[in-house]
Amino acid sequence: MLLVLFVSGMFIQKIMNPLIDRDNELMIILGTFAIGALLENALLIFFGGRLKRIPTPLEGYVKIGEASISYHYILIFAVTLSIMIAITLFLKKTRIGMSMRAVAQNKDSAFLVGIPVKRVYMYVFGISTLLAGISGVFMGSTIFITPNFGQEALYRAFIICVIGGLGSIPGTILGAYLVGFLQSTLSSIFTMQFVPPILFVLVMLILLLRPQGLLGSRLK
Amino acid sequence: MKIDLRILVFFGILFIIPLFIESPFILHLLITSFVFSVICASWDLTMGYLGLFNFGHLAFFGIGAYTTGILTKFFNISPWIGLATGAVIATLFGFILSLPISRIGASAFSLFSLAFQEVLFYLIRSNPYGLTGGAQGLFPVPQITLGSIEFGGYSKVPIYYLILIFFFLTIVILFALVRSRFGFAISALKSSENYAISRGIDPFYYKAVAITSSAFFTGLIGASYAHFLGVVGPEIIGWNITILSCCIVMFGGPGTLFGPVAGAFLITGMSTYLTGFEAYKYVIIALVMLLIILRFPSGMAGAISIFQPYFSKVKRDLYQNFGEKK
Numbered sequence: 001m002l003l004v005l006f007v008s009g010m011f012i013q014k015i016m017n018p019l020i021d022r023d024n025e026l027m028i029i030l031g032t033f034a035i036g037a038l039l040e041n042a043l044l045i046f047f048g049g050r051l052k053r054i055p056t057p058l059e060g061y062v063k064i065g066e067a068s069i070s071y072h073y074i075l076i077f078a079v080t081l082s083i084m085i086a087i088t089l090f091l092k093k094t095r096i097g098m099s100m101r102a103v104a105q106n107k108d109s110a111f112l113v114g115i116p117v118k119r120v121y122m123y124v125f126g127i128s129t130l131l132a133g134i135s136g137v138f139m140g141s142t143i144f145i146t147p148n149f150g151q152e153a154l155y156r157a158f159i160i161c162v163i164g165g166l167g168s169i170p171g172t173i174l175g176a177y178l179v180g181f182l183q184s185t186l187s188s189i190f191t192m193q194f195v196p197p198i199l200f201v202l203v204m205l206i207l208l209l210r211p212q213g214l215l216g217s218r219l220k
Numbered sequence: 221m222k223i224d225l226r227i228l229v230f231f232g233i234l235f236i237i238p239l240f241i242e243s244p245f246i247l248h249l250l251i252t253s254f255v256f257s258v259i260c261a262s263w264d265l266t267m268g269y270l271g272l273f274n275f276g277h278l279a280f281f282g283i284g285a286y287t288t289g290i291l292t293k294f295f296n297i298s299p300w301i302g303l304a305t306g307a308v309i310a311t312l313f314g315f316i317l318s319l320p321i322s323r324i325g326a327s328a329f330s331l332f333s334l335a336f337q338e339v340l341f342y343l344i345r346s347n348p349y350g351l352t353g354g355a356q357g358l359f360p361v362p363q364i365t366l367g368s369i370e371f372g373g374y375s376k377v378p379i380y381y382l383i384l385i386f387f388f389l390t391i392v393i394l395f396a397l398v399r400s401r402f403g404f405a406i407s408a409l410k411s412s413e414n415y416a417i418s419r420g421i422d423p424f425y426y427k428a429v430a431i432t433s434s435a436f437f438t439g440l441i442g443a444s445y446a447h448f449l450g451v452v453g454p455e456i457i458g459w460n461i462t463i464l465s466c467c468i469v470m471f472g473g474p475g476t477l478f479g480p481v482a483g484a485f486l487i488t489g490m491s492t493y494l495t496g497f498e499a500y501k502y503v504i505i506a507l508v509m510l511l512i513i514l515r516f517p518s519g520m521a522g523a524i525s526i527f528q529p530y531f532s533k534v535k536r537d538l539y540q541n542f543g544e545k546k
Contacts (some may be wrong), residue, residue: 014485015510015514018514021511027470027513030467030470030509030513031510031514033463033466034467034506034509034510034513035506035510037463037502037505037506038502038503038506038507040502041500041502041503041506042503045500045503072463074224095367151459155338158331158334162331162335180363181430191346193342193344193345193347194337194346196342197338197339197342197343197346200335200336200338200339200342201335201339202242203335204332204335204336204339205331205333206325207320207324207328207332207335208320208324208332211324211325211328
């Protein structure tokens with residue numbers, strides 16, 4: 001399954017290739033939206049719109065005092081933590097990881113020093129698809145899934161990325177914890193409905209006062 | 221002010237259509253196309269001409285619709301005043317949204333405007349003070365009346381003409397705008413901002429004016445859309461409509477004004493006539509869109525311009541035959 005995700009990510013990049021060549025960000029955004037709509041509705045056709053549930057790989061839970069934590073959540077925590085560490089190491093230490101960062105900094109100079117920019121793009125798409133797929137599997141076994149349950153995740157990812165800072169993995173982790181914490185505290189203070197607007201107001205403030213996010217590098 | 225002959229012909233045809241077709245279905249379809257045309261053409265002012273990606277454009281539509289909806293439903297204010305107030309409030313919000321533009325960059329602005337729209341969406345859905353009707357929407361929004369004419373109800377002809385007039389005015393004014401000094405200024409800001417600034421173009425002023433004026437037209441058409449449907453739901457500023465309108469602009473060809481209008485007619489028609497195919501409809505639309513953006517980077521207008529040499533040859537022959545000079 002992991003391989004399938006990786007290859008499909010590379011395949012999406014292949015489709016998008018002419019757009020990336022043209023260097024038009026709007027068109028790339030639009031193209032990915034089109035592919036997203038395509039896949040979402042293909043899922044709807046094949047699997048129907050009903051709520052589904054993936055069986056959890058681990059049953060049972062441990063009791064720590066009053067709280068009970070299921071083994072499944074512990075597994076998710078362990079896997080995400082190891083993936084985060086692996087990705088950070090990958091970006092910092094390996095050749096491909098370093099060339100990815102080089103391309104992110106300046107595509108043209110990266111090309112000049114001999115980095116295969118196209119292949120790097122393909123790896124990036126493949127890896128990000130793979131990671132999104134893994135998180136989808138874990139989310140699918142904690143909540144009910146529908147063909148468009150990715151949209152909710154997209155919102156949250158957007159908020160987290162802006163607050164934490166784009167292009168910074170520690171920032172993303174910090175942002176994710178902050179947003180999760182805020183979400184549960186705010187929903188106990190106000191009603192549940194007012195949480196998303198407050199979070200988005202926070203996003204607006206962050207963009208105004210600190211456009212690079214809490215820990216991010218500078219945004220163009 | 222010079223109005224292009226092609227625009228007059230196009231609107232002339234639209235003006236006489238209700239004389240021949242009285243089917244409410246077709247008229248409804250056309251009205252929906254007009255509404256999307258106005259949204260997308262005014263979005264094109266900021267996206268295509270200014271090159272600034274304002275993801276919160278549909279928020280102005282929602283502000284216009286909800287302002288007039290709340291005013292007419294709860295405060296019994298005349299729908300005409302509701303329309304005007306909706307447009308004014310949307311313009312005001314457009315100005316407020318354009319304020320941070322002097323401070324943050326283009327990418328940050330598009331994220332900022334997206335967040336702005338989401339704040340609005342969730343606020344409307346959470347139904348503050350019972351004003352917005354929450355997720356079920358605000359209804360009934362009273363219909364517009366003028367003397368004994370009712371803009372609404374079974375016959376769609378009066379509302380057709382009302383929205384067509386708004387559509388016509390929007391297009392004429394937008395064309396005048398982009399062909400004036402202002403239009404050249406924002407195009408210059410798009411092509412090379414630093415050079416434009418060095419030539420004395422104030423970036424903040426022109427960007428703010430572009431965003432504010434696009435907000436005005438969208439707010440006005442949003443308000444009339446609320447009266448046309450008689451109901452406003454939060455999904456009009458939801459993700460789906462935003463993406464659809466953005467795709468229409470891209471699909472039609474940004475920076476052409478007429479491209480988005482053509483795209484609006486095509487996509488609205490397509491999505492209506494493909495309704496029978498259920499989920500396949502979106503697959504087909506997405507495929508067509510993908511094909512267009514991959515093959516024709518500047519949208520349908522770009523696709524047409526490939527054939528432009530043939531057209532101009534035909535035109536030249538015609539002019540020669542009739543002895544006119546261009």
